[in-house]
Every structure is written in structure tokens, then in C-alpha cells.
Amino acid sequence: MRVGIIGGSIAGCATAALLHRAGHDVIVFERSESGLVSRGAGIGTPAAVWQDMLARGLIDETLPTVKVDSIRYVTRGSGTGRPRWLGDIQVSLKAFNWAHLYQCLRRGVPDDLYRGASAVERIEAGPGGTRLHLLRGGSADFDLVVCADGYRSLGRGLIDPGAVPRYRGMVMWRGLLPESDIGADPLGGCDLVRSVYQGGHGLMYYIPGTGQSTEPGKRLLMWGYYLQVPEGALASVLVDDHERQQSGSVPFGKVHPQVKAGFESRLADLLPPALFELVQRSGNSAIQAVYSVAPRSYARDRLCLAGDAGAVFPPFTASGVLKAMANATSLADALAGAPAVDDALRRWSEAQLQVAAEVMPMAERTEQGLVFDMPDLTTMPAAAANDWISSAHPGFAVTLPGT
Ligand SMILES: Cc1cc2nc3c(=O)[nH]c(=O)nc-3n(C[C@H](O)[C@H](O)[C@H](O)COP(=O)(O)OP(=O)(O)OC[C@H]3O[C@@H](n4cnc5c(N)ncnc54)[C@H](O)[C@@H]3O)c2cc1C
Structure with missing residues (x-):
């Protein structure tokens, strides 16, 4: 055919x-016109999907991945703001650098068939x-x-x-930092940190670096925070650094300084200071509006x-x-x-x-629970926080503080 x-x-x-x-x-x-490699950041997928792609010959073993076997939940602790550990959820995911995944899949299509x-x-x-x-x-x-x-x-x-x-009432603000520019490991040795705050949450994990390296020290740290933005205000955050209106997303390196400052001032009070500092240090960020x-x-x-x-x-x-x-x-x-x-x-x-x-x-x-109904866990008593984590992850193995 x-x-x-x-x-x-x-x-x-x-x-x-x-x-x-x-x-x-x-x-x-x-x-x-320019190739797609500059589009990506991190992308996570179940390990079974990675295995299926390998089995089907869509990708090969050269595609670098970082394993994610658990997700650590933290929130901003009351008082000092230091991260408060809420629990670990066992998962089986692979994190890719989007560009590497794309390049690997692209190699499966002969050049003369790709216009x-x-x-x-x-x-x-x-x-x-x-x-x-x-x-x-x-x-x-x-x-x-x-x-x-x-x-x-x-x-x-x-x-x-x-x-x-349909616009879902939120955007994801993402950024990338070379691991070599970061001092102590902000993930504290775990695979992925999900920091939760009232009305949303964010993710932070390592992806293979630009040289395809998965070696500690040579990876990229990816962060991304879901921030609610009412539909009427969406256009105002999708303006790039040259005052051009974008639709749906603002690419890496093009976020308007005022929009960046606005997002920063929201996250300053929501994140543990150590995680917020990484956001401030990332010169390279992008915005993606969420649709379904x-x-x-x-x-x-x-x-x-x-x-x-x-x-x-x-x-x-x-x-x-x-x-x-x-x-x-x-x-x-x-x-x-x-x-x-x-x-x-x-x-x-x-x-x-x-x-x-x-x-x-x-x-x-999941969206309702982890964004719109996300409670303020900062001051929530330990027993109630444990109940919240467990009920938000039915069917998953959960390790809770004090258990
Ligand atoms: C905030 C956010 C976070 C996400 N995180 C994850 C994650 O962690 N894990 C995960 O698996 N997924 C994630 N996703 C979803 C994932 O990014 C997409 O499902 C996936 O990239 C879709 O790939 P695609 O090839 O279908 O579409 P796209 O990657 O959008 O590709 C469509 C292509 O079509 C081309 N095109 C469009 N119109 C035309 C035309 N008229 N003629 C010729 N070419 C055209 C475009 O240039 C583009 O290259 C996330 C999405 C969002 C918004």
C-alpha cells in the first residue's frame, strides 16, 4: 500500500x-524545517514500553535511559521550609532525553522517505x-x-x-540544568522527586545529557512545575521574549522575563528553598499549556x-x-x-x-487529585499526610515516614 x-x-x-x-x-x-531535536526535554515512560520498543526494533540498546524505580514525595516543611519527606512510591519507569528518543526512532526511517x-x-x-x-x-x-x-x-x-x-486550566513550566553546575545532589540519591504544593505539584529528575551520557555528573536535571493559569490569562503567559504571541507552548530559551518572574514569585512560597534555587538558576526554560x-x-x-x-x-x-x-x-x-x-x-x-x-x-x-484538589500538606499532621499519599496511589507499593 x-x-x-x-x-x-x-x-x-x-x-x-x-x-x-x-x-x-x-x-x-x-x-x-529545522529538525526536531531542539524541542525536547525529559520524557518518562513505563519500562515495559521501552522494552516493547526494543523488542520491536524501534530503538536499540544505544538509546540512553535513566531508570526511575521510585518517586519521592516532598513538600515545603513549615518553619524552615526544608523539604518534608512524605513518602516513596514504587514505580518502574525510564526517563529519556526527548531528543535522543526522537533521533533513535528517526533512524528507523530511511532518509529518502522522510520529507x-x-x-x-x-x-x-x-x-x-x-x-x-x-x-x-x-x-x-x-x-x-x-x-x-x-x-x-x-x-x-x-x-x-x-x-x-480542551485547555485544562494549567501549564507546565519546565527547565533544564547541567548536573555539573549543581552542587549537592538535589534528589538526595532518589530517582525522581515530586514536590507537592496546594493546587499543584512538580517533578524533578535526571535525564541523559547532551553527550548521551547517563554517568552521574554528566546528566541533565529536568524540573517541571504545574501551575494553574485561568483560560482568560493563558495568552498572557504564552508571549515569548520578543513579545510574540505563541500558541500552546513557548520553546526553550524563549520565555518572557516577566512571565518567568511571575512564575518564580508563585513558586518562591510553594517550594522548599533548595528546590526553588534550582529554578532560579536555570537560564533555559519552556512553557507548555496542557490540553486534552x-x-x-x-x-x-x-x-x-x-x-x-x-x-x-x-x-x-x-x-x-x-x-x-x-x-x-x-x-x-x-x-x-x-x-x-x-x-x-x-x-x-x-x-x-x-x-x-x-x-x-x-x-x-490523577489530575484532579494531584493538581486541583491537592491539599496543603505543609502543615498537615503526619497521620493525615500518610492517609493522603496512600489513597492517592491505590495499587502501588508505598513507603511512608515512620513505617
Ligand atoms: C506538559 C507535558 C508533559 C508531558 N510529559 C510526558 C511524559 O513524561 N511522558 C510521555 O510519554 N508523554 C508526555 N507528554 C506527552 C507527549 O509529549 C506526547 O504524547 C508525544 O510527544 C506526542 O508525540 P506525537 O508524535 O503524537 O506528536 P508531536 O510530537 O506533537 O508531533 C507532531 C508532529 O507533526 C508535525 N506536524 C503538525 N502539523 C503538520 C502538518 N500539517 N504537516 C506536516 N507536519 C505536521 C509537527 O511539526 C510535529 O513534528 C507530555 C505532554 C505535556 C503537554
Whole structure:
């Protein structure tokens, strides 16, 4: 089959690599002109997803990862503000540098099949095939088009015009610091610190450094804090350092100094001073507004969705990469030897919807608990704090102070 793929990021590269290997005639159209490597920061995913990517040959052992076997909860202690340990949650995650993950997946797509600086402007989907019109002129016809074009997908609008991304009332402010610039280990030897404060929380963990090193001292420290921003004020924080209005995110190094100062003044009273100091020291930060969307179908005619072009969950289940991989691998499996492509697509779409219907409420519950309903644990008595941690993590092994 001739398969066109819109978007050459995580979902697009994974889908392209798998379908190319299955013998399909694949072309990827990626609108970015400059390559995607500068986009990333840290990304965490369940270790099982990393193992599956290895088993499928989508990545290899050279992809550097940092293991995360437990999440340490801390809050700002009353009085001194020193971190107050609330508990450890056992998990099994891998942390990547986004750029390394992207580069590894990208290597699975031969260069002659990957067209950079090729934005798709319009899609004409029909029962027999799909035509893509390119922004720079020209068009191409395919038996199937996979839209892997992110949360503002062009194709999702054709498959389900009612599925519009919904702003979740918060942004994530992220930053990176070379580990070599930090004195004592701010994580105190644990894998990931989640600092909680009334109305939100943040994460801090190591990712492989720019030289792909996972050696202590050569990694990057990534921090990210969820801050509630009402919809009416969102535009004012998505202004870059040249006063240009951005939509959805402000890239690394471009955050407006006034916005940075505003976020800092909010976090100054919420974080333990040692963690706040790291925020102040990071010259390099970015802002990402949080959206969700749930399309009612993943396929129409010869058009289908993968990754964030499909459902987008609030980002509290570390499932962005998982979802992209699950969409890509199940699509390749569904098409393998399917006598009737349309039937295979219909069944595949239903299976994707079922998974999304299970994950969305879970992600929304986590969002509610860890952001909107996050209590002030600073002064909460130990027994109540223990109850809170345990009830927020049903099914996880939890180590609590005093146990
Ligand atoms: C705050 C935050 C934190 C997150 N943390 C995590 C995490 O820890 N773990 C995790 O797994 N996930 C996380 N996610 C989610 C994760 O980032 C996404 O799920 C994942 O990056 C989606 O990959 P994708 O390939 O589907 O889309 P994208 O990476 O958005 O790629 C879409 C591509 O399509 C291209 N494109 C768009 N339109 C066109 C067009 N018309 N023509 C051609 N090309 C086009 C774009 O240039 C882009 O390269 C987080 C998300 C947020 C917002």
C-alpha cells in the first residue's frame, strides 16, 4: 500500500518504521524545517514500553535511559521550609532525553522517505484513497494516510470535527540544568522527586545529557512545575521574549522575563528553598499549556490517527509515548495480511477508542487529585499526610515516614 504519514515526530517515525518494514510504500511529511531535536526535554515512560520498543526494533540498546524505580514525595516543611519527606512510591519507569528518543526512532526511517519542511495544508479523504495537498504546492495520492500531526491534528478535524482540544486550566513550566553546575545532589540519591504544593505539584529528575551520557555528573536535571493559569490569562503567559504571541507552548530559551518572574514569585512560597534555587538558576526554560481531547473515531475512509493526533490525556499517566507506540504497533499488526483494509481499520479504530476510554478517566482523576484538589500538606499532621499519599496511589507499593 502507498502510505502517507503527516508528522515525523514520535508517533510518525514509529508508524513509518513499522509500516516500511512491513513492505508498505511509506512517505513522511514533516512541516518542521529545522529538525526536531531542539524541542525536547525529559520524557518518562513505563519500562515495559521501552522494552516493547526494543523488542520491536524501534530503538536499540544505544538509546540512553535513566531508570526511575521510585518517586519521592516532598513538600515545603513549615518553619524552615526544608523539604518534608512524605513518602516513596514504587514505580518502574525510564526517563529519556526527548531528543535522543526522537533521533533513535528517526533512524528507523530511511532518509529518502522522510520529507522535512513539508507541511500538509489540506487533506482530501475518500473511500478509495486520500490526497494530500502540500503548503509549498503539489499533491500526492495514497491508499492510506496516517495523521501523526500532534494535538492540533488536521486529520482529527476531518474524522471528528467536534473533537477540539480542551485547555485544562494549567501549564507546565519546565527547565533544564547541567548536573555539573549543581552542587549537592538535589534528589538526595532518589530517582525522581515530586514536590507537592496546594493546587499543584512538580517533578524533578535526571535525564541523559547532551553527550548521551547517563554517568552521574554528566546528566541533565529536568524540573517541571504545574501551575494553574485561568483560560482568560493563558495568552498572557504564552508571549515569548520578543513579545510574540505563541500558541500552546513557548520553546526553550524563549520565555518572557516577566512571565518567568511571575512564575518564580508563585513558586518562591510553594517550594522548599533548595528546590526553588534550582529554578532560579536555570537560564533555559519552556512553557507548555496542557490540553486534552477525545475523538469519537480513529479512522474515516482511508485516513487514521496516531499519537497526540488521536486522544490526548492530561499528562499524569506518563502515557504519551506509550499511546504513540500502541497506536503505531497495533496499526501495523492490524494491516499485516488484512484482506480488507477498511474492515481492519474499523476494528483497529474501535480498539484504540476502548483504550482511550479507559485511560482518560484515570488521567483525569490523577489530575484532579494531584493538581486541583491537592491539599496543603505543609502543615498537615503526619497521620493525615500518610492517609493522603496512600489513597492517592491505590495499587502501588508505598513507603511512608515512620513505617
Ligand atoms: C506538559 C507535558 C508533559 C508531558 N510529559 C510526558 C511524559 O513524561 N511522558 C510521555 O510519554 N508523554 C508526555 N507528554 C506527552 C507527549 O509529549 C506526547 O504524547 C508525544 O510527544 C506526542 O508525540 P506525537 O508524535 O503524537 O506528536 P508531536 O510530537 O506533537 O508531533 C507532531 C508532529 O507533526 C508535525 N506536524 C503538525 N502539523 C503538520 C502538518 N500539517 N504537516 C506536516 N507536519 C505536521 C509537527 O511539526 C510535529 O513534528 C507530555 C505532554 C505535556 C503537554
